Amino acid sequence: LVDVSLREYAQGRDLAQAMLARDPADLFALSVLVEAQLQGFGDIEGARRSLRALPLSPSESATVAMLASRVEFWARDFDAARQLIEQAPPGTTLVSNAPRALSLAQILRAQGDAKAARAAYALARNELQASIEADPDNAQLHSALAQALAGLGEHAEALHVAESAVLMPSADFGTRLQGRAVLAEVQMRAGRVDEAVQTLRGLME
Numbered sequence: 001l002v003d004v005s006l007r008e009y010a011q012g013r014d015l016a017q018a019m020l021a022r023d024p025a026d027l028f029a030l031s032v033l034v035e036a037q038l039q040g041f042g043d044i045e046g047a048r049r050s051l052r053a054l055p056l057s058p059s060e061s062a063t064v065a066m067l068a069s070r071v072e073f074w075a076r077d078f079d080a081a082r083q084l085i086e087q088a089p090p091g092t093t094l095v096s097n098a099p100r101a102l103s104l105a106q107i108l109r110a111q112g113d114a115k116a117a118r119a120a121y122a123l124a125r126n127e128l129q130a131s132i133e134a135d136p137d138n139a140q141l142h143s144a145l146a147q148a149l150a151g152l153g154e155h156a157e158a159l160h161v162a163e164s165a166v167l168m169p170s171a172d173f174g175t176r177l178q179g180r181a182v183l184a185e186v187q188m189r190a191g192r193v194d195e196a197v198q199t200l201r202g203l204m205e
Helices: 002-022 027-041 044-052 062-074 078-086 100-111 114-134 139-151 155-166 173-189 193-203
Strands: none
Touching: 002 027, 027 044, 027 062, 044 062, 062 078, 062 100, 078 100, 100 114, 100 139, 114 139, 139 155, 139 173, 155 173, 173 193
C-alpha cells in the first residue's frame, strides 16, 4: 500500500513538473507539486525550491502565500507560516476554499496560543457558515467547517458535519479523499482514535 501511495505521489509530482515546464506560472500545477513533495516525500526543501522557481512571490499571490505558509508549517517554522498568512494579498486561492482564519487558527494552536487560536477558529466558523449559505453543496466548505468546529471543541457537531461532507453527491474523488482525511482528524480530536485509524485505513484502500 505504501508503494502504491508513493507511486501515485510520484506520478502527480512528475505530471505537475511537466505542466510547470510548459507554463511556469501554472498555480494549479504548483499546488499539486508542493502537495506531492510534502505529503508523499516530506521534501520541504524541494517544495521551497518549487516556490522560488515560480515567477510570482507570496506578496503577489494569495495562492503562493498559502502554499508557502503550508511549507513553513511542515518545517515547524510557525512564525514564518503565520507571517505569510497575515501578509498574503487579498483574494481567493486555489489551495482551499477554507478562509485564512482557519489556517491562522491551526498555526496559533501549534504555537500554543490557545486563546488566539480559539478566536481565529470562531471567525473561521462564522465565515464558513456564511459561505455555506451561499454555496450549500460545496463539500470542501463543509469539511473546513468541521475543522473549525473541532477547534472550538464542538466535537459532536464537527463529527456530524465531517461525516456529511464525505457523503455529499457534489464531492469528486479528490474532495472525498480530502474529506476523509478531515474526518479522521476530527475523530482524533474527539478522542475516537479507533474510528480515526479505520478512516485512515480506508484512504489506503
